[in-house]
Amino acid sequence: MTAKLPGLIQFDEWRALYASRVETMRTSAVRDLFAAASRSDIISLSGGMPDIARLPLDEVSQVAARAITEEGVAGLQYGNTTGREQTKQVVCELMRDFNIEVVPADVTITTGAQQALDLLGKCFINQGDVIITEGPTYLGALQAFSAYQPSIQTIPFDEQGMRTDLLAAELKRLGPGGAKFIYTIPTFQNPGGVTMSLARRRELLALAREYNILVVEDDPYGRLRYEGEAVPCLRELDAEVVYLGTVSKVFAPGLRTGWIIAPHPILNKVNMVKQGTDLCGSALNQVIVEHYFNDTPWRETLDSISLRYRARRAAMLEALEEFFPPEASWTRPSGGFFVWVTLPDFMDTGQMLSVALEKGVTFVPGDGCYPAGSGLGRNAMRIAFCYEEPEAIREAIRRLAAVIEDRLALYRAFIQAGAFPAATAPAATTTDQKSR
Numbered sequence: 211m212t213a214k215l216p217g218l219i220q221f222d223e224w225r226a227l228y229a230s231r232v233e234t235m236r237t238s239a240v241r242d243l244f245a246a247a248s249r250s251d252i253i254s255l256s257g258g259m260p261d262i263a264r265l266p267l268d269e270v271s272q273v274a275a276r277a278i279t280e281e282g283v284a285g286l287q288y289g290n291t292t293g294r295e296q297t298k299q300v301v302c303e304l305m306r307d308f309n310i311e312v313v314p315a316d317v318t319i320t321t322g323a324q325q326a327l328d329l330l331g332k333c334f335i336n337q338g339d340v341i342i343t344e345g346p347t348y349l350g351a352l353q354a355f356s357a358y359q360p361s362i363q364t365i366p367f368d369e370q371g372m373r374t375d376l377l378a379a380e381l382k383r384l385g386p387g388g389a390k391f392i393y394t395i396p397t398f399q400n401p402g403g404v405t406m407s408l409a410r411r412r413e414l415l416a417l418a419r420e421y422n423i424l425v426v427e428d429d430p431y432g433r434l435r436y437e438g439e440a441v442p443c444l445r446e447l448d449a450e451v452v453y454l455g456t457v458s459k460v461f462a463p464g465l466r467t468g469w470i471i472a473p474h475p476i477l478n479k480v481n482m483v484k485q486g487t488d489l490c491g492s493a494l495n496q497v498i499v500e501h502y503f504n505d506t507p508w509r510e511t512l513d514s515i516s517l518r519y520r521a522r523r524a525a526m527l528e529a530l531e532e533f534f535p536p537e538a539s540w541t542r543p544s545g546g547f548f549v550w551v552t553l554p555d556f557m558d559t560g561q562m563l564s565v566a567l568e569k570g571v572t573f574v575p576g577d578g579c580y581p582a583g584s585g586l587g588r589n590a591m592r593i594a595f596c597y598e599e600p601e602a603i604r605e606a607i608r609r610l611a612a613v614i615e616d617r618l619a620l621y622r623a624f625i626q627a628g629a630f631p632a633a634t635a636p637a638a639t640t641t642d643q644k645s646r
């Protein structure tokens with residue numbers, strides 16, 4: 211054993227012992243950025259963190275106190291693996307808003323939607339199995355699934371959501387049974403911000419049925435709409451869709467409470483796997499969630515927080531118009547937390563990040579939102595408007611634009627010097643999207 215030297219990176223003498231699945235996993239760029247984002251001089255466009263400072267904290271603390279005094283020891287004891295009956299009832303109520311009629315037996319409470327992703331990976335993915343996601347997609351899903359060593363095929367989206375024409379071609383190529391499941395975030399996608407149209411939703415479900423593939427709908431942002439009409443959830447259109455929900459973006463991510471709704475045979479497997487994972491989720495957190503949704507005017511609270519998100523989104527879109535160069539394009543979300551920016555192919559946002567950090571801004575480089583080693587997304591970035599105030603967002607976009615302009619100026623100088631002909635720039639790799 212070597213002594214551990216504080217502050218120094220320690221040589222990993224256990225490398226030969228790790229399972230191969232660990233070799234294919236990587237840490238989340240966003241988690242790594244959290245340390246930087248918490249510095250007071252940094253404007254964070256990186257994390258998808260909800261504005262919990264606007265929660266009625268007095269009420270929340272009363273809710274938490276009542277959770278212990280009224281529920282007694284129940285909240286402090288081990289609970290059911292599948293979650294508390296009362297929490298499931300709250301979930302059933304929440305789902306009714308989306309025209310989804312479920313009973314507690316259809317629901318398992320999970321430690322955030324993140325745990326549900328991991329449990330699904332554990333239940334369905336053998337090494338080398340194909341799964342399909344949007345490209346780009348939620349990097350936490352990539353992390354969760356990667357542990358089970360699938361082959362992840364990504365399907366680009368445009369402003370109508372996942373390109374079902376490309377999905378159809380991919381499914382045809384793979385043949386019946388060629389993929390295990392399609393994982394999608396159809397509403398206010400992370401990182402794209404786009405929402406799948408109703409027509410595309412129907413096409414996706416028809417294809418899934420034709421090729422006998424499970425559909426997993428991840429829906430953390432569905433309630434955060436700032437304009438336009440709601441589009442039915444995939445689960446509303448097809449009861450065989452596996453649906454993931456969470457309180458993280460509509461209440462508090464610190465309570466780590468999410469849920470999975472699935473056909474019973476699938477749920478039975480998920481519950482069995484969950485026993486080995488955590489025995490049960492936190493009963494105390496579930497009690498707090500129950501009291502919050504049953505006893506406080508949470509809808510009004512969420513409406514008023516959503517107005518703030520709406521103003522922040524407007525500030526970001528306006529600043530992008532004003533400051534970003536004509537070579538950039540970006541999505542225009544009607545809800546959720548994120549905008550996806552695409553820069554010219556030769557740009558590398560991973561390299562730009564350290565310069566942006568020096569200028570006091572963080573964002574998520576696009577390649578983190580694609581499977582490792584795919585080489586995709588290097589010229590793209592995810593910027594979140596959920597966390598900072600409008601003035602800070604405007605300032606961050608101004609600074610980011612300056613970083614991009616610097617790179618572009620360098621490139622133009624290279625072209626002028628004949629060192630880097632424009633024609634050699636790599637072909638487009640990322641998602642179609644509405645340009646400015």
Ligand SMILES: Cc1ncc(COP(=O)(O)O)c(C=O)c1O
Pocket residue numbers: 258321322323324325348350395400428430455456457458463466467468
């Ligand atoms: C698309 C998506 N799925 C799942 C999660 C994880 O949510 P939870 O906090 O419920 O684990 C997130 C969090 O950002 C997300 O954006």
